[in-house]
Amino acid sequence: MGKYFGTDGFRGEANVNLTVEHAYKVGRFLGWYYGQRAKKTADNPEGRCRVAIGKDTRRSSYMFEYSLVAGLTASGADVYLLHVTTTPSVSYVVRTEEFDCGIMISASHNPYYDNGIKVINGKGEKLEEDVIVEIERYLDGEMEELPFALKDAIGRTTDYAAGRNRYIGYLISIATRSFKGKKVALDCANGSASAIAKNVFDALGAETHVINNHPNGLNINTDCGSTHIHVLQDYVKESGCDVGFAYDGDADRCIAVDENGSVVDGDLILYICGKYMKEIGTLRNNTVVTTIMSNFGLYKAFDREGISYEKTAVGDKYVYENMSQYGNCLGGEQSGHIIFSKHATTGDGILTSLKVMEVMLEKKETLGKLASEVEILPQVLKNVRVKDKKEAQDDPAVQAEVAKATETLGADGRILLRQSGTEPVVRVMVEAPTTEQCEMLVDQVIEVMKAQGHVL
Known part of the structure; x- marks a missing residue:
């Protein structure tokens, strides 16, 4: 990870450690960098740099959009605005419509006051590390000032909502069966999915019930969405839905x-989809790519089914790198980033929903029955906000407490400390035979962090 860019882009609190000046300079660099490499084509006879931009529903997303556009066009790039849309839709548009790169303005699951700049290369993948290094050099004033575009070389901005609509059509085309007769609940987190998800499920014939799809700029991820799953749990039970x-x-x-x-x-989605793909002969290399955070219970289930697996560092970026290097077609994280490489180069929440629906419909089983085949080991994960992630994790007293917990668990569990790639957070995770033991060991490590003065 660099000074500004983490595992999922440049993220921070809007106008605190991620400012409009940062966004402008990122735009200036990308417009210049890709402008040097742009090629003339039938659709682009002038050989101009073309960049697609999407954003989520945070109030600050508009501010950063305008700042990025100013920087990009000042460097000579033509910018195509997808407006409120999802990260995977930007990836899809970039790789299928020959854009030089794409930018998604979002802080993902973070609170509304944070925001981020995710840069996607021309293949629809996360930006290469060597380019990130150059962006950071420019942000820190370690490069000569970049030339401005002049006269007719100045870039243009185009409304490109049509690109988002094509992505919606693509998702609909992936489904293998009608969803007619299925009562489906969708929690859109008052975010990007609000602009897309219902359209897809309605078009496929589902009885679609949508919650948290009224974004106001301040309510994204607030007591809703994948990080507050209890809201959807309650809704599914109360409304008698087949799935949510x-x-x-x-x-x-x-x-x-x-x-x-x-x-x-x-983890359970990886099992359900991986087992089904093996059955129908589409699980390439008979392998599913996971991360070190995946539950032991998942691996036991894979062993039982004769499915191989890889383990990567946490981050869908690392999952995709493994998949790309070894030709694996399914991978993901416990947090819900799932990649189906036949259809996408990034985690895609709505696509994942469609693939889960496919297994349910083709096998004529409930989701509960499909998931019941995996016995998940109790796991407790707590996020600790700290002054310095590296100092907190590497503190000798903290490491000694981790070693003590490891000895206590033996072969019956594990403890893992991990720095967040996007927040000032150290994650403490324990798997053990009982939830009570998990809680106890996690809390003991956190108490040492507090005693050492690391916790905010």
């Missing part, structure tokens, strides 16, 4: 709820 799907702010995550109101997280 909750998204995060930019809809690249999906957490499901079965007909009983039980949570079906990313």
Whole structure:
């Protein structure tokens, strides 16, 4: 991770550690960088740099959009505005319509006052590290000032809502069966999914019930969406739905709820889809890519089904790198970032919903029955806001407490400390035979962090 860019872009509190000046300079650099590499084509005879921009529903997203556009056009790039849309839709438009790069303005599952700049390369993948290094050099004034475009070389801005509509059509085309007769609840987190998800499920014939789809700029992720799954759980039970799907702010995550109101997280989705894909012969390499945060119970279930698995660092970026390198076609995270490489190059919450629906319909089973085949080991994860992530994690006293917990657990569980790639947070996770033991060991580590003065 760099000084500004983490595992999922440049993220921070709007106008505090992510400012309009930062956005303007990111735009200036990207317009210049891709402008040097733009090629003349039949659709682009002038060889101009073309950049697609999407945003989520945060109040500050408009501010950053305008600032990025100013920087990009000042460097000579033509900008196409997708308006409020999802991160995976930006990726889809960029890779299918020959854009030089794409930008998504979002802080994903973070509160409304945070925001972020995610940059996507021309293949629809997350930006290469070497380009990120150059952006950070420019942000820190370590490069010569970039030239401004002049006269007719100055960039233009185009309304491109049509690109988002094409993505909606693409999602609809992926479904293998009608959803008629299925009562489906969608929690749109007052975010990007509000502009897309209902259209897709309605078009496929579902009886669609949507909650938290009235964004006002301040309510994105507030007691709703994939990070507050209890809201959807209650709704599914009270409304008698067959299934529910909750998204995060930019809809690249999906957490499901079965007909009983039980949570079906990313690990269970990987199992359900992986087992089905193996049965129909589409699970390439007979392998599913997971992260080190996945539950032991998932691996036991995969072993039982004869499915191989990989483990990567946490972050859908690392999952996709593994999939791309080894040709694997299914991967994801417990948090709900699921990648189906046949259809997408990023996690896609709405696509994930469609693939779960496919398994339910093709196998004629409830989601609860499909998920019941995995026995999940109790797991407790707590996020600790700290002054300095690295100092808190590397503190000798903290590490000694972790070693003590590891010895206590033996072969019956594990403890994991991990720095967030997007927030000033250290995540403390324990898996153990009982939830009580998980809670106790997590709290003991957090108490040491507090005693050492790391906790905010």
